[in-house]
Amino acid sequence: MAGAGSGKSLRIVFATIGSFGDLHPYIALALELNRRGHRAMIAGSDVYRDKIQALGIDFHPLGPDFNRVQSVPGLVDQVLHPRTGAETLIRDVMMPNLRESYADLSAAAEGSDLLVSHPLAFAARLVAETQGRRWASTFLAPFTALSVHDPSVMAEIPFLNLLRPLGPPLFRQIYHHVMLRAHDWSAPWHAFRAELGLPPAADDPLFAGQHAPDLALGLFSPLLGAPQPDWPRNSMATGFAFHDDDDQAGLPPDLAAFLADGPPPLVFTLGTTMVRRPGSFFEDSLKAAQRLRRRAVLLVGSKSSLPLGPLSESAISVAYAPFSALFPRAAAIVHQGGVGTTGQAMRAGRPMLVVPFGYDQPDNAARVTRLGIARSLPIGRYTASRAADQLGRLLDQPSYQRRASEIGRKIAAETGTQTACDALVALAEAGQNPDRQSPRLRAAG
Structure with missing residues (x-):
């Protein structure tokens, strides 16, 4: 079971930083590799x-220590x-802790056959080069590829979606200016690289330099972002690598009883990061559901000011529920647009209203909107009346549900975890056997 090539058990180390959405894909890959008889480690x-x-x-453990980060007043x-x-995340969190991250990952990678990096694991490339180790990179959303042929929407420039018809020449200029503006964010990485005795890097670890030359895996469906001519070389879109907490245990009993007691509800969630600063999202969402005379499930996290349990005969508040069990039972899903939540909603085959905050969320929102399975309402404009209006349109037009069901069937048929693990094993085995060629994977999907 240890692979179709050498048959030798491989040791593969994943370096990841961030929320559950940044962790769960690597858990899915690690579990699959372990199932195949290899030995996976997650550094996080x-x-x-x-x-x-x-x-x-x-x-x-892999720095930075997020307990320490959260203790800094106002930083979160x-x-x-x-x-x-x-900018704050990179300048004030990641770069000041680069040495710590490098030391941690150097120890974790010792004796491994392959190191696999998350986009924010800036130490991974440095460790791979200093140790002479095989390295594969991943990107969790199309946003990270920054293709001029399939332009991404940036939170800092929200109107970019309107400029798509103007094509690659304009976006080459826009991305060039974005990279110039962010160039000094990564200055500590270049300085530390020189201190390690490595040659200067012509590329920036925030952009092209984050991608490994032998293998760059887009851990999402090509339906969300199809491979483009200017994607990293040896790249592919594998399909989503799904993992869900407690997906075997199922739904909490009170939520299961609520779902069984009436028609499919609206489900409102902000994932595991933005739920820490929800503002009035859940109160406005409850009012929107009441205006539409729809049942509602609110996933409010463990520190919400809202009480947990039934809020009325038509609404319930729970801290958490596995998306894979809940989303297929929804009439529609309202969420923040994180790529993990977006993938789960796509697989569930339910229409969605995306309420993006920042990072990759505006781009993910634009992509599912173009697919015809969603509408979008930025968090700054989210009110009870606007949410009710957008949800009313989403639910009243049958085309959204038809298209969402079609996309859901296609996502369910993808084999993202298996495809990604096949590529990782092939690269690691090529490192063990110099006579074997590294995989050349332009694109999949």
């Missing part, structure tokens, strides 16, 4: 240690800011 924030080890996956709010959060 220590807050995930128990969660990862409980699944039988090796774990190694700055990181979650819709327009400037990315």
Whole structure:
């Protein structure tokens, strides 16, 4: 079971940083690799240690320490800011902790056959080069590829979607200016690279330099973002790598009883990051559902000011429920547009209203809107009346549900986890056997 090539058990280390949406794809890959007889390790924030080890996956801590980050007054709010959060995250969180991250990942990668990086794992390329180790990169959303042929919407420039018809020449200029503006964000990475004795890098780790030369995996469906001519070389869109907490245990009993007691409800969620700063989202959502005379499920997290449990005969508030069990039972899904939540909603085959905050969320919202399975309402414009209006249009037009069902069937037929693991194993085995060629994977899907 240890692979179709050499048959030798491989040790593969995943380096990831971020929320559950940044962790779950690597859990899916690690579980599949372990099932095949290999040995996977996840290097990530220590807050995930128990969660990862409980699944039988090796774990190694990887800085920055997010407990320490969260203790800095106001820093989390700055990181979650819709327009400037990315700059704060890189300048004030990632780069100041680069040495810590490098030391942690150097230890984790010792003796491994392959190192696999998340886009924010800036130390991974440095570790791979200093240790002479095989390296594969991943990107979790099309946004990260920054293709001029399939332009992304940026939170800092929300009107970019309107400029798509103007084509690649305009977007080459726009991306050039974006990269110039962000160039000094990564200056500490270049300085540390020189300190390690590595040659200067011509590319930027925030952009093209984050992608490994031998294999760059887009861990999402080509329906969300099809491979483009200017994607990284040796890249592919594998399909989503799904993992859901407690998906075997099913729904909480009170939620299961609520769902069984009436028609499919509207489901409102902000994922696991934006739920920390929901503002009036859940109160407005409850009012919107009442205006539409629809039942509602609110996934409010563990620290909500709303009480947990039944809010009325037609609404219930729960801290969390596995998306894979809940979403297929919804009439429509209202969410923040994180790529993990978006993928789960696409697989469920339900129409959605996307309420993007920042980062890749505006781009994901634009993509599912173009697919004909969603409408979008930015968080800054989200009110009870506007949400009710958008949801009314979503539910009253049968084309949304028809298209969402079609997309759901296609997503369900994809084999993202298996496809990604096949490519990772092939690359790792090529490293063990110099006579074997590295995989040359232009695109899949």
